[in-house]
Amino acid sequence: xxxxxxxxxxxxxxxxxxxxxxxxxxxxxxxxxxxxxxxxxxxxxxxxxxxxxxxxxxxxxxxxxxxxxxxxxxxxxxxxxxxxxxxxxxxxxxxxxxxxxxxxxxxxxxxxxxxxxxxxxxxxxxxxxxxxxxxxxxxxxxxxxxxxxxxxxxxxxxxxxxxxxxxxxxxxxxxxxxxxxxxxxxxxxxxxxxxxxxxxxxxxxxxxxxxxxxxxxxxxxxxxxxxxxxxxxxxxxxxxxxxxxxxxxxxxxxxxxxxxxxxxxxxxxxxxxxxxxxxxxxxxxxxxxxxxxxxxxxxxxxxxxxxxxxxxxxxxxxxxxxxxxxxxxxxxxxxxxxxxxxxxxxxxxxxxxxxxxxxxxxxxxxxxxxxxxxxxxxxxxxxxxxxxxxxxxxxxxxxxxxxxxxxxxxxxxxxxxxxxxxxxxxxxxxxxxxxxxxxxxxxxxxxxxxxxx
Numbered sequence: 495x496x497x498x499x500x501x502x503x504x505x506x507x508x509x510x511x512x513x514x515x516x517x518x519x520x521x522x523x524x525x526x527x528x529x530x531x532x533x534x535x536x537x538x539x540x541x542x543x544x545x546x547x548x549x550x551x552x553x554x555x556x557x558x559x560x561x562x563x564x565x566x567x568x569x570x571x572x573x574x575x576x577x578x579x580x581x582x583x584x585x586x587x588x589x590x591x592x593x594x595x596x597x598x599x600x601x602x603x604x605x606x607x608x609x610x611x612x613x614x615x616x617x618x619x620x621x622x623x624x625x626x627x628x629x630x631x632x633x634x635x636x637x638x639x640x641x642x643x644x645x646x647x648x649x650x651x652x653x654x655x656x657x658x659x660x661x662x663x664x665x666x667x668x669x670x671x672x673x674x675x676x677x678x679x680x681x682x683x684x685x686x687x688x689x690x691x692x693x694x695x696x697x698x699x700x701x702x703x704x705x706x707x708x709x710x711x712x713x714x715x716x717x718x719x720x721x722x723x724x725x726x727x728x729x730x731x732x733x734x735x736x737x738x739x740x741x742x743x744x745x746x747x748x749x750x751x752x753x754x755x756x757x758x759x760x761x762x763x764x765x766x767x768x769x770x771x772x773x774x775x776x777x778x779x780x781x782x783x784x785x786x787x788x789x790x791x792x793x794x795x796x797x798x799x800x801x802x803x804x805x806x807x808x809x810x811x812x813x814x815x816x817x818x819x820x821x822x823x824x825x826x827x828x829x830x831x832x833x834x835x836x837x838x839x840x841x842x843x844x845x846x847x848x849x850x851x852x853x854x855x856x857x858x859x860x861x862x863x864x865x866x867x868x869x870x871x872x873x874x875x876x877x878x879x880x881x882x883x884x885x886x887x888x889x890x891x892x893x894x895x896x897x898x899x900x901x902x903x904x905x906x907x908x909x910x911x912x913x914x915x916x917x918x919x920x921x922x923x924x925x926x927x928x929x930x931x932x933x934x935x936x937x938x939x940x941x942x943x944x945x946x947x
Contacts, residue, residue, distance in 0.1 A: 534570035548669035
């Protein structure tokens with residue numbers, strides 16, 4: 495529109511001035527007089543646009559772009575300060591400012607001002623640029639460079655955090671610039687919103703839990719949870735001192751002792767020089783640590799001990815519910831195993847371990863080690879076979895009363911969970927009085943309020 499007005503009302507050279515000014519302003523995008531200023535402006539604009547369009551990038555990609563833009567911006571500002579380019583920028587703008595002021599005056603001499611506000615808008619535009627450049631000229635570039643260095647370090651730490659295994663999947667999601675309606679409500683919750691009405695003192699708060707990997711909040715009433723917790727503590731009381739726990743720990747300790755013995759012999763006689771021995775020891779170490787956890791009986795014993803210990807302190811239903819659901823079948827299995835004295839899977843795995851240890855002894859015997867040293871190396875199997883005495887103790891300690899305790903506790907624990915999930919009702923009595931005002935009556939079709947006195 496302004497070009498049309500210039501052409502219609504121009505009595506001089508408005509169009510020529512306009513084209514010259516437009517050409518001059520391209521220097522902001524590319525100028526050999528202040529190239530680092532141009533680059534700094536470009537990367538600053540890129541960072542600003544990235545912030546406004548964060549929702550179009552995954553968090554990982556956004557942090558990577560931000561790192562690159564910030565690195566380039568920092569280098570450009572450093573070179574800008576080193577080459578004193580701000581003087582060239584100010585010289586260019588001062589000349590351009592005067593040229594545009596002259597252009598504005600020429601516009602105001604024509605009838606363009608009657609149909610367009612371009613002169614006033616152009617004056618405001620160049621005044622904003624003028625103010626911005628004055629602010630930049632007064633800025634301490636060294637301080638800005640130091641701040642950019644700090645931001646770069648912070649951004650590097652942020653990206654490292656994004657790439658950690660715990661955060662990797664989450665940070666592959668796109669950024670958020672605005673919360674949805676539910677999240678907006680949640681972040682505005684106050685203490686009053688979280689007061690549980692089902693409390694006598696009116697002070698207890700809801701227990702709010704956030705399930706990892708989910709966008710849901712679990713809000714739980716403390717009265718209900720206190721009741722469940724008290725029941726679970728009572729029901730698990732007979733399970734706290736089961737002999738299974740002690741023997742399970744002894745088996746693990748015996749295997750760890752064997753590994754420590756192997757490590758000591760390897761170090762003392764420098765067996766790591768022999769590849770076959772070293773590889774076999776590494777495989778045994780991995781097998782001991784991973785293989786025992788795969789034994790059903792041992793894993794169930796460990797899970798039961800963890801459940802009983804957790805119940806003593808934990809009240810959150812969001813934590814207890816999956817624990818209870820996961821432990822019910824193991825309790826049945828352990829009760830049946832105790833009654834039958836069944837340790838077949840544990841014995842089978844320990845025998846496999848023993849065969850590996852005997853194989854290691856054979857490898858050591860067959861390895862060309864100096865005879866003087868070989869005679870001093872003890873066999874590993876005698877150290878390992880002590881674990882079988884623990885197994886025999888475990889068999890002998892099986893008590894039918896422990897099996898009965900597990901069998902009795904199992905359905906009661908399940909029922910306690912179901913009661914908590916279904917909630918519970920409490921009887922309430924309400925006493926009230928009501929005052930009634932008689933507004934009339936109807937007798938034999940006669941309405942008292944219509945009767946004449």
